[in-house]
Amino acid sequence: SQELEQSPQSLIVQEGKNLTINCTSSKTLYGLYWYKQKYGEGLIFLMMLQKGGEEKSHEKITAKLDEKKQQSSLHITASQPSHAGIYLCGAAESGTYKYIFGTGTRLKVLA
Amino acid sequence: SAVISQKPSRDICQRGTSLTIQCQVDSQVTMMFWYRQQPGQSLTLIATANQGSEATYESGFVIDKFPISRPNLTFSTLTVSNLSPEDSSIYLCSVEGAGLGYGYTFGSGTRLTVV
Numbered sequence: 001s002q003e004l005e006q007s008p009q010s011l012i013v014q015e016g017k018n019l020t021i022n023c024t025s026s027k028t029l030y031g032l033y034w035y036k037q038k039y040g041e042g043l044i045f046l047m048m049l050q051k052g053g054e055e056k057s058h059e060k061i062t063a064k065l066d067e068k069k070q071q072s073s074l075h076i077t078a079s080q081p082s083h084a085g086i087y088l089c090g091a092a093e094s095g096t097y098k099y100i101f102g103t104g105t106r107l108k109v110l111a
Numbered sequence: 112s113a114v115i116s117q118k119p120s121r122d123i124c125q126r127g128t129s130l131t132i133q134c135q136v137d138s139q140v141t142m143m144f145w146y147r148q149q150p151g152q153s154l155t156l157i158a159t160a161n162q163g164s165e166a167t168y169e170s171g172f173v174i175d176k177f178p179i180s181r182p183n184l185t186f187s188t189l190t191v192s193n194l195s196p197e198d199s200s201i202y203l204c205s206v207e208g209a210g211l212g213y214g215y216t217f218g219s220g221t222r223l224t225v226v
Contacts, residue, residue, distance in 0.1 A: 033215070035217075043203070043205075043215075043217040045215070045216065088153065088154070090154075090215070099144065099156065099205075099215060100156075101153045101154040102153060103152070103153045104152075104153050
């Protein structure tokens with residue numbers, strides 16, 4: 001079965017610092033989604049990457065999918081306390097309709 | 112994308128009782144998914160609910176413990192039965208977004224604590 005591994009598991013940064021979260025798949029990805037989850041709330045869809053080498057940005061968050069489509073990174077520039085939460089990568093498992101998730105990265109931004 | 116209303120948002124239940132979680136979607140969707148997120152862990156798919164047919168359960172999840180109803184294309188319930196402290200988790204419903212680039216939409220989650 002396909003697995004998504006995220007790193008780091010947790011991250012504490014000072015406000016204004018840049019940070020990167022990685023998501024590595026055991027198989028080729030055919031659509032990689034990034035989500036954010038705030039405590040006590042549901043998941044919020046951030047962006048989707050599909051093509052090898054694709055890069056998308058939304059406000060201060062940039063996500064990339066490598067050419068081999070097995071690794072994605074989420075980069076936050078000039079982090080703010082509002083960026084705090086749990087970031088999850090998700091993907092449709094290759095060959096099935098099932099949706100799998102990474103282990104999550106808990107981000108804390110210190111003001 | 113679809114908007115999902117999930118309730119209750121949280122509950123504290125006694126051991127041995129049951130909790131039913133409801134998800135209402137503002138548009139008709141074929142498939143609805145139910146997930147569990149145990150403390151400190153990622154999401155795990157419990158089952159897929161299609162309207163008009165029995166839910167499809169993932170390995171490790173059984174209908175007797177997690178009965179699901181899907182009476183129409185906009186509504187589903189998940190019941191967690193015979194509760195034990197190990198069932199304390201966040202439960203989320205989800206539907207596929209409108210269009211390939213919209214990902215999946217999730218309900219706001221139900222935080223269950225079993226005492």
